[in-house]
Amino acid sequence: MKSYNSFDVTQQQVREAARLLNLDEATIELLVWPQKEFKFTIPVRMDDGSVKIFHAWRIQHNYARGPAKGGIRFHPDETVDTIRALAGWMTWKTAVVDLPLGGGKGGVKCDPKKMSERELEQLARGYVRAVAEHIGIDRDVPAPDVYTNPQTMAWMMDEYETISHHHQPGVLTDKPLQIGGTEGRRDATARGGVTTVREACNILGVDPTKNFAIQGFGNAGQRAALLHEEILGGGKLVAVSDSRGAIFNADGFNPKELVTYKLTTGSVVGFPGSRAISHEEVLEANVEILYPAALENSIDEKNAPRIKAKIVCELSNGPTTPEADLILYKKNIHVIPDILASAGGVTVSYFEMVQDSYSYFWEESVVHHRLDQKLTKAYHRVQEAIREKKVHPRLAAMVVGVARVAEACKLRGWV
Numbered sequence: 001m002k003s004y005n006s007f008d009v010t011q012q013q014v015r016e017a018a019r020l021l022n023l024d025e026a027t028i029e030l031l032v033w034p035q036k037e038f039k040f041t042i043p044v045r046m047d048d049g050s051v052k053i054f055h056a057w058r059i060q061h062n063y064a065r066g067p068a069k070g071g072i073r074f075h076p077d078e079t080v081d082t083i084r085a086l087a088g089w090m091t092w093k094t095a096v097v098d099l100p101l102g103g104g105k106g107g108v109k110c111d112p113k114k115m116s117e118r119e120l121e122q123l124a125r126g127y128v129r130a131v132a133e134h135i136g137i138d139r140d141v142p143a144p145d146v147y148t149n150p151q152t153m154a155w156m157m158d159e160y161e162t163i164s165h166h167h168q169p170g171v172l173t174d175k176p177l178q179i180g181g182t183e184g185r186r187d188a189t190a191r192g193g194v195t196t197v198r199e200a201c202n203i204l205g206v207d208p209t210k211n212f213a214i215q216g217f218g219n220a221g222q223r224a225a226l227l228h229e230e231i232l233g234g235g236k237l238v239a240v241s242d243s244r245g246a247i248f249n250a251d252g253f254n255p256k257e258l259v260t261y262k263l264t265t266g267s268v269v270g271f272p273g274s275r276a277i278s279h280e281e282v283l284e285a286n287v288e289i290l291y292p293a294a295l296e297n298s299i300d301e302k303n304a305p306r307i308k309a310k311i312v313c314e315l316s317n318g319p320t321t322p323e324a325d326l327i328l329y330k331k332n333i334h335v336i337p338d339i340l341a342s343a344g345g346v347t348v349s350y351f352e353m354v355q356d357s358y359s360y361f362w363e364e365s366v367v368h369h370r371l372d373q374k375l376t377k378a379y380h381r382v383q384e385a386i387r388e389k390k391v392h393p394r395l396a397a398m399v400v401g402v403a404r405v406a407e408a409c410k411l412r413g414w415v
């Protein structure tokens with residue numbers, strides 16, 4: 001099986017979009033590389049008394065349209081190139097939904113599942129001590145991502161405020177509500193994705209109340225399951241997977257019970273009434289809608305020909321390889337690409353920054369309404385680009401994002 005370097009993939013995507021936009025070489029070179037990269041080590045005294053050194057990065061891909069914005073991941077397979085790729089995707093994501101933000105990403109190579117709460121807190125605080133001078137509401141605004149959460153953000157914000165001697169909750173987003181977080185942030189990624197599915201179903205005439213499947217049952221996957229009823233009026237969740245295994249039930253799972261089970265046992269595996277299946281079978285399940293919500297490159301040229309879903313809504317970053325993209329396109333499967341489908345999270349993060357700035361907080365219904373407006377508009381802008389350029393949805397979304405960022409770079413006189 002071919003192995004992918006996500007950074008190569010995203011550079012390729014930018015080049016393709018740039019060609020369609022007739023951008024000059026200097027602009028392309030600027031856009032395929034991060035503007036700033038920080039690499040550092042974080043020493044943490046572990047519970048057994050030993051000291052462990054963790055390798056970490058914060059990468060600001062582009063800040064022509066506003067401060068860099070994007071999550072921090074704690075993951076054992078983290079490398080500089082995964083962060084570079086993800087930082088770039090944040091630039092295109094914020095541009096596709098037309099937020100006044102750039103793109104960035106951070107990561108620590110570690111195995112959070114094997115670390116205690118105290119060790120994780122030390123790691124989070126050490127991370128902020130290393131990057132404090134490079135982040136801030138007007139510079140670079142982190143958020144949670146894979147294996148980090150609002151508690152991680154609370155520790156990080158506290159460390160930042162301790163260093164800066166200022167109350168500055170907007171330095172990062174997706175904080176707990178009690179300390180400057182916003183309503184509606186926890187389910188925002190999934191809400192944005194399911195909103196785009198609603199628009200797609202309307203255009204394509206797909207019935208959203210039939211079967212759907214979710215690959216990856218972390219925050220985004222769980223919330224998508226719960227939101228189907230509210231946004232789409234139903235739908236039967238028949239296949240689900242997480243890193244430990246996959247399950248199936250032709251009659252559909254009760255999303256609430258499944259989420260509770262996952263939160264108590266740590267996995268969906270063994271859920272009462274389910275049959276164990278393989279990871280591949282989730283992707284290939286007989287469903288109308290498939291949500292990839294795990295890590296990068298899960299849909300590849302091997303499984304793509306067997307995907308039966310009519311709509312693939314990418315809640316995770318980079319789930320589909322370039323070869324798989326073309327296969328899905330030829331099969332007439334409607335892909336809602338990651339930089340659009342998963343943009344709800346950063347959209348509500350932006351709302352959080354706005355609310356933190358004037359210290360006045362919106363009702364949940366206001367957040368939901370504004371999120372819906374942003375995502376619906378972005379979805380239809382990408383549809384327009386698909387028609388204009390006659391290309392697959394990912395490339396069309398990239399064209400929309402790259403055009404906006406290139407324009408900002410030009411206006412600033414950078415290229």
Ligand code: GLU
Pocket residue numbers: 069070071072093141142143144145173317342343345346347349
């Ligand atoms: N980690 C999320 C993403 O990849 C959210 C980033 C943010 O809110 O800044 O889109």
